[in-house]
Amino acid sequence: MFVKRYEEEEEEERRRREERRTTLKYFVDVCTRMGTETRLSVLESYLVSLTSSNPSWGPHDFQEKIPPTGTFTDRLQQEYNPTKRAQILRSVDRDGSFARDPVPDGPYSSGSTTDVSGAAVRIEWNPKQGRYLVAARDIKAGEVVFGEEPLVVAPKPGAGSTCLACLRALKESWVGCNGCGSPLCSPHCGGAGHTAEECKRLTGLGLKQDSSNKNLLIKQLNVLLTPLRTLLLMEKSPGKAAVIAALQSNADLRQKLPIGRFVEEKVAGPLRRQLSLQVGSDIVQHLCGVFDTNAFVISLGNNRCGRGLFPLGALMNHSCIPNTQHWYKDGVLIVRALKDIPKGESLTNTYAPTLWGTQARAAHLAGSKLFTCTCERCLDPTELCSHISSVACRGCKDGLLVPPYAPRGPWECHICGTSVSSGAVEAMVRAAGAAVSRVPQGDKASLSATVDHLSRVVGGGHYVTVELKFALVLAIMTQPLSDVTEDDLSRVVDLTKELLRLAACIDPGMSRFRGVLLLELIKSVTELMKRRNINCVASTAAATTTDTTSTTISADDLDDDNNSNEDGDSKDHSTTSLHNNDVQSLLKLMEECEAILQYDGRLDEVLPLKLDLQHLQHLYFTSERTTQNFVIGAEVSE
Numbered sequence: 220m221f222v223k224r225y226e227e228e229e230e231e232e233r234r235r236r237e238e239r240r241t242t243l244k245y246f247v248d249v250c251t252r253m254g255t256e257t258r259l260s261v262l263e264s265y266l267v268s269l270t271s272s273n274p275s276w277g278p279h280d281f282q283e284k285i286p287p288t289g290t291f292t293d294r295l296q297q298e299y300n301p302t303k304r305a306q307i308l309r310s311v312d313r314d315g316s317f318a319r320d321p322v323p324d325g326p327y328s329s330g331s332t333t334d335v336s337g338a339a340v341r342i343e344w345n346p347k348q349g350r351y352l353v354a355a356r357d358i359k360a361g362e363v364v365f366g367e368e369p370l371v372v373a374p375k376p377g378a379g380s381t382c383l384a385c386l387r388a389l390k391e392s393w394v395g396c397n398g399c400g401s402p403l404c405s406p407h408c409g410g411a412g413h414t415a416e417e418c419k420r421l422t423g424l425g426l427k428q429d430s431s432n433k434n435l436l437i438k439q440l441n442v443l444l445t446p447l448r449t450l451l452l453m454e455k456s457p458g459k460a461a462v463i464a465a466l467q468s469n470a471d472l473r474q475k476l477p478i479g480r481f482v483e484e485k486v487a488g489p490l491r492r493q494l495s496l497q498v499g500s501d502i503v504q505h506l507c508g509v510f511d512t513n514a515f516v517i518s519l520g521n522n523r524c525g526r527g528l529f530p531l532g533a534l535m536n537h538s539c540i541p542n543t544q545h546w547y548k549d550g551v552l553i554v555r556a557l558k559d560i561p562k563g564e565s566l567t568n569t570y571a572p573t574l575w576g577t578q579a580r581a582a583h584l585a586g587s588k589l590f591t592c593t594c595e596r597c598l599d600p601t602e603l604c605s606h607i608s609s610v611a612c613r614g615c616k617d618g619l620l621v622p623p624y625a626p627r628g629p630w631e632c633h634i635c636g637t638s639v640s641s642g643a644v645e646a647m648v649r650a651a652g653a654a655v656s657r658v659p660q661g662d663k664a665s666l667s668a669t670v671d672h673l674s675r676v677v678g679g680g681h682y683v684t685v686e687l688k689f690a691l692v693l694a695i696m697t698q699p700l701s702d703v704t705e706d707d708l709s710r711v712v713d714l715t716k717e718l719l720r721l722a723a724c725i726d727p728g729m730s731r732f733r734g735v736l737l738l739e740l741i742k743s744v745t746e747l748m749k750r751r752n753i754n755c756v757a758s759t760a761a762a763t764t765t766d767t768t769s770t771t772i773s774a775d776d777l778d779d780d781n782n783s784n785e786d787g788d789s790k791d792h793s794t795t796s797l798h799n800n801d802v803q804s805l806l807k808l809m810e811e812c813e814a815i816l817q818y819d820g821r822l823d824e825v826l827p828l829k830l831d832l833q834h835l836q837h838l839y840f841t842s843e844r845t846t847q848n849f850v851i852g853a854e855v856s857e
């Protein structure tokens with residue numbers, strides 16, 4: 220009887236081994252031979268699987284039936300004549316073998332007639348940008364366009380010790396996993412990330428034995444973990460394997476770059492030698508490329524962060540003035556519209572911080588995503604009149620040196636015409652960047668001094684200074700509010716208003732930047748109002764400026780449409796007083812702030828602030844019977 224059971228177990232094990240071998244072989248085939256059409260079908264099927272399995276994340280009026288748009292293949296049939304169609308497909312499929320790879324088995328399989336009805340988005344393709352998402356119907360600002368769970372999550376390659384199970388960043392001392400010695404936040408961490416299969420493979424790294432070399436081993440672990448987890452997932456699920464195979468990896472380009480060599484030497488080799496994975500270099504190059512090209516940095520709160528692969532989210536192409544932004548809720552990627560998006564418009568996401576200037580964004584995109592952005596902002600040297608890259612002119616008092624249209628041309632002042640070589644400007648910006656890097660993180664005094672210094676060197680509106688201004692606002696406002704001086708509160712009011720005007724140009728709509736700025740503005744104004752006792756008419760001009768100028772904080776002034784006259788000049792903000800209805804204006808802004816930060820970790824701060832404001836409103840109406848004006852930052856003139 221025992222012999223029989225042993226034989227059965229042997230047979231079962233043999234069958235499992237064979238199954239795995241076939242799956243991986245199958246994946247190799249899919250990866251290397253999959254044609255463009257099939258890749259699109261796989262992703263369209265994946266989109267359908269998401270909308271059907273997770274309708275709660277769909278648009279609010281999800282029940283409304285949208286006429287089926289048909290698959291990409293169908294649309295090509297309809298929209299192009301046969302010659303054009305063949306041309307298009309050849310242009311994206313070098314060996315011409317685009318035709319008939321089988322669509323893989325698994326949860327995402329489907330025939331060529333994928334029904335994408337119900338989804339707010341559909342997938343399109345063009346030769347310049349590849350695949351991208353398009354609004355399948357009108358989408359409203361603030362609407363959740365879709366939610367998506369990650370296929371794979373792992374620590375960032377450059378991260379330090381991170382709990383493999385829950386992605387928490389760990390301090391110097393941590394417990395090692397009993398099996399492989401990898402970092403865990405506790406032996407009983409409830410996170411599901413570190414599986415038995417992964418543990419078995421990772422014993423090959425020697426983390427359990429080697430304690431002298433831990434830091435180096437952790438670095439290696441973080442580099443290997445992403446492809447390891449992805450390969451283990453693909454072995455288990457052919458459907459998911461096909462989705463991952465269908466994602467863009469830029470592997471051909473990357474192989475000619477230092478990153479290609481790095482992957483070969485530091486990833487593919489060790490995966491085979493140390494973790495005993497039978498995997499070819501082409502697969503590893505593809506997987507590393509897929510992550511570097513598509514992965515999102517995820518931040519799960521409580522110091523838990525890493526990278527996640529969200530195939531549908533990854534299909535959003537980049538724009539430096541994106542129309543969507545994402546948040547995370549319980550590990551799910553929530554993609555929301557920043558503005559109204561009409562049917563047919565492509566959905567975009569930004570791959571580079573919007574607060575960076577064009578040269579910095581372009582360098583980041585070229586280096587990591589291997590393309591050049593040609594959006595409206597990138598093509599405009601003034602960056603949509605924000606002048607965030609323009610540098611203060613030394614030739615005249617008010618002028619700005621504006622970047623040239625030609626790549627290495629001279630920068631010219633838009634007022635006095637002074638011309639400065641691009642090399643000289645770049646050196647100036649580098650020096651400014653170096654000054655920023657010397658500022659200790661969160662150090663208010665150094666931040667403030669450096670903002671003043673950089674405002675003189677590169678200008679107050681240059682992106683290096685702007686980033687620091689934002690950091691200064693956060694540094695001031697992370698202290699307990701009762702410790703913040705009135706001077707600092709007034710500075711926050713001025714800085715947030717200046718940054719809100721900038722946000723209206725380069726990060727418009729319901730962006731997190733606007734939401735956080737509104738929150739800090741409302742918080743600082745509310746605190747000032749509370750301190751100055753609503754029943755008194757207080758002049759605080761001396762505390763804020765040497766003259767009696769300051770800026771209004773009414774909702775109208777934060778509204779960009781009201782912020783410039785017909786010539787596009789900024790309004791004069793020197794006449795200042797809070798109007799009688801300003802508490803109500805603040806409450807209105809609060810509503811907007813709450814709507815923007817609906818999925819943000821800072822939403823918790825909104826409710827107490829709202830209560831404070833409602834309390835002030837009550838006081839205000841009581842006091843209004845005796846006092847006409849409540850003034851911040853100006854002399855009272857009755």
Ligand SMILES: C[S@@+](CC[C@H](N)C(=O)[O-])C[C@H]1O[C@@H](n2cnc3c(N)ncnc32)[C@H](O)[C@@H]1O
Nearest residue numbers: 348349350467512513533534535536537588590
């Ligand atoms: C995350 S993927 C986006 C989806 C991709 N288009 C696809 O077909 O899978 C990023 C890649 O898409 C392309 N891409 C994204 N945005 C682009 C843009 N604005 N202009 C040109 N190419 C873009 C680049 O090749 C980039 O490496």
